Amino acid sequence: MTGEPNDGCADRADDELTEMADGGTSDRDWTEAEEEIMLATYRALLEHGYAGLSISRIADELGKSKASIYYHYDSKEVLLGAFLEYAIDQFESSVQTETGEDPWAELEHVVEKLLPLRVDEEKRRVQATVIGLRGQAVTSDAFREQFTEIDEQLAATIRDIVQRGIENGTFRDVDADRVAEHVLATINGAMYGRVTSDRETAVAAVRVSLSSYLDTELRPQS
Amino acid sequence: MTGEPNDGCADRADDELTEMADGGTSDRDWTEAEEEIMLATYRALLEHGYAGLSISRIADELGKSKASIYYHYDSKEVLLGAFLEYAIDQFESSVQTETGEDPWAELEHVVEKLLPLRVDEEKRRVQATVIGLRGQAVTSDAFREQFTEIDEQLAATIRDIVQRGIENGTFRDVDADRVAEHVLATINGAMYGRVTSDRETAVAAVRVSLSSYLDTELRPQS
DNA sequence: GTCTATACACCGATAGAC
DNA sequence: GTCTATCGGTGTATAGAC
Numbered sequence: 001m002t003g004e005p006n007d008g009c010a011d012r013a014d015d016e017l018t019e020m021a022d023g024g025t026s027d028r029d030w031t032e033a034e035e036e037i038m039l040a041t042y043r044a045l046l047e048h049g050y051a052g053l054s055i056s057r058i059a060d061e062l063g064k065s066k067a068s069i070y071y072h073y074d075s076k077e078v079l080l081g082a083f084l085e086y087a088i089d090q091f092e093s094s095v096q097t098e099t100g101e102d103p104w105a106e107l108e109h110v111v112e113k114l115l116p117l118r119v120d121e122e123k124r125r126v127q128a129t130v131i132g133l134r135g136q137a138v139t140s141d142a143f144r145e146q147f148t149e150i151d152e153q154l155a156a157t158i159r160d161i162v163q164r165g166i167e168n169g170t171f172r173d174v175d176a177d178r179v180a181e182h183v184l185a186t187i188n189g190a191m192y193g194r195v196t197s198d199r200e201t202a203v204a205a206v207r208v209s210l211s212s213y214l215d216t217e218l219r220p221q222s
Numbered sequence: 223m224t225g226e227p228n229d230g231c232a233d234r235a236d237d238e239l240t241e242m243a244d245g246g247t248s249d250r251d252w253t254e255a256e257e258e259i260m261l262a263t264y265r266a267l268l269e270h271g272y273a274g275l276s277i278s279r280i281a282d283e284l285g286k287s288k289a290s291i292y293y294h295y296d297s298k299e300v301l302l303g304a305f306l307e308y309a310i311d312q313f314e315s316s317v318q319t320e321t322g323e324d325p326w327a328e329l330e331h332v333v334e335k336l337l338p339l340r341v342d343e344e345k346r347r348v349q350a351t352v353i354g355l356r357g358q359a360v361t362s363d364a365f366r367e368q369f370t371e372i373d374e375q376l377a378a379t380i381r382d383i384v385q386r387g388i389e390n391g392t393f394r395d396v397d398a399d400r401v402a403e404h405v406l407a408t409i410n411g412a413m414y415g416r417v418t419s420d421r422e423t424a425v426a427a428v429r430v431s432l433s434s435y436l437d438t439e440l441r442p443q444s
Numbered sequence: 445g446t447c448t449a450t451a452c453a454c455c456g457a458t459a460g461a462c
Numbered sequence: 463g464t465c466t467a468t469c470g471g472t473g474t475a476t477a478g479a480c
Contacts, residue, residue: 033463049361051273054455067458068464076456128360135357137418138350139271148419155424181424182431186404189411196359197370202377202403209404216438255445276473290446292475 030086034072037062038086041079046125050132055079077142084133084146091130092153103165107214110158114187117207119194128195151188155180162218171218179217186210252308255294259284260308263301268347272354277301299364306355306368314375325387329436332380337409339429341416350417373410377402384440393440401439408432 030038040062041053048057055076059066073079095113097106116123137144159180165171190206193199252260262284263275270279277298281288295301317335319328338345359365381402387393412428415421 051358051361055457056455064463065465066456067466070457071463074457132357132360134418135354135360136273138354138357139273144418144420148421151415151419151421151424155421178427178431178434181427182408182435185411185415185424185428186408187411188414189407189409192410192414193373193407196356196366197373198366199370199373199377202373202407205400205403206407209400212400213404213435213439217435277475278473286445287447288474289448289476293445296475298474 028085028089031072034082035086037069037072037079038083041083042087042129045129045132050129050136081142084143087130087133088146088150092150095154095157097157097161099164103161103168103170106161107158110161111183111187111207111210114154115190115203115207115210117204124195127191131192131195151184155184158183165218169220172220174217179214183210183214186213250307250311256304257308259291259294259301260305263305264309264351267351267354271351272358303364306365309355310368310372314372317376317379319379319383321386325383325390325392328383329380329387332383333405333409333429333432336376337412337425337429337432339426346417349413353414353417373406377406380405387440391442394442396439401436405432405436408435 037058040058043061044053044057047061048054055066055069058079059069062069069079073082095110097109099106101109119127133143134147137147155177159176162171162174162176162179166173166176186206187210190203194203259280262280265283266275266279269283270276277288277291280301281291284291291301295304317332319331321328323331341349355365356369359369377399381398384393384396384398384401388395388398408428409432412425416425
């Protein structure tokens with residue numbers, strides 16, 4: 001990689017899911033300079049939130065001038081698109097489970113990963129940052145497409161676990177897709193609530209209820 | 223779009239907000255001028271989204287100058303706080319059910335109200351606006367407090383329905399709070415997904431699954 | 445109460461030196 | 463590749479006439 005200026009077309013979005021499918025970490029080739037900018041963007045987001053994110057702020061975090069950022073990215077919009085791609089690469093690989101495990105444990109792993117019972121301050125800010133970004137999907141097609149992909153990927157992960165559990169007799173023969181969508185929506189709603197309200201106890205209640213729901217829904221009747 | 227302060231689309235937006243104003247628990251007296259500003263803010267939000275909301279835009283919708291807005295509100299922050307209060311007054315009363323009805327019907331009413339199966343374009347924009355506003359709760363204490371109140375109110379509404387159903391023997395003796403939190407999180411998650419992704423079928427799947435969940439959870443075993 | 449005009453900060457983005 | 467300097471635009475907010 002020569003470190004040439006990024007022309008800014010989001011032409012890589014398509015490979016994303018397919019590369020994920022074979023379980024590999026789909027690292028696109030980030031220049032060292034680009035990666036530094038991504039990390040500076042991340043820090044600026046944590047510190048100022050999406051509404052307070054500006055090229056100046058990113059440049060401050062980067063320790064360089066604004067113009068140097070425009071050497072690597074043609075516009076703020078392009079930079080944000082790249083950042084979203086970068087962030088999603090990291091996130092999605094962290095949810096993967098090792099197949100072949102006990103389906104109950106796999107489900108538990110996914111739920112705990114997406115909706116941890118206890119979050120330290122840093123994790124909370126990360127989640128808040130994600131939610132802040134996702135809020136922009138309301139008015140940005142590019143953002144919405146990215147988050148569509150994320151949800152699609154997460155739903156597929158849950159669906160596959162349930163499906164495998166059904167096939168090897170661990171679970172009852174339920175509609176795997178319906179269960180997956182339910183679990184995903186519940187998790188998303190609880191996570192959303194966690195960072196946009198102060199109802200601390202709600203997440204714990206949802207976690208309990210979710211376990212109960214999965215048990216009722218999936219455990220074979222004796 | 224003409225330069226006119228009001229166009230047809232914006233008028234219908236007014237209806238959406240004002241029609242909810244019957245029987246409300248509005249504990250504040252809005253002057254006519256203030257209410258006009260609130261409605262202009264609402265139209266500007268629908269049209270430009272939260273990120274594109276400015277005093278200029280509101281003034282345009284209002285058909286008056288920026289300065290006239292500052293006569294009524296000392297700052298944009300104050301104005302937005304007032305708007306949130308105004309909008310929540312309207313919203314909360316719209317979810318109320320007539321007590322004494324069949325608990326099944328009451329639950330169905332709440333779910334359909336919060337997560338309608340079919341949404342026309344306008345309703346979608348209203349939901350998108352709410353999500354856009356709520357995203358700001360991540361970085362604004364005032365916003366977060368308001369949405370905490372909303373969720374608290376909604377959870378209480380659901381909890382009370384379940385509780386009454388238990389007491390009159392319609393429902394099984396479950397943990398009403400746990401069920402309420404589960405339902406609320408699922409609804410919020412599905413609504414959130416609806417406006418921040420393009421997974422159209424997901425909402426329908428969640429609705430089906432939610433009905434199934436409530437039936438399994440609440441219907442007395444015979 | 446509403447207007448016009450304006451102050452001042454910051455934004456995204458560019459030009460051109462080095 | 464990074465810098466300084468700057469452009470044009472928009473934002474919030476205010477001053478002062480009417």
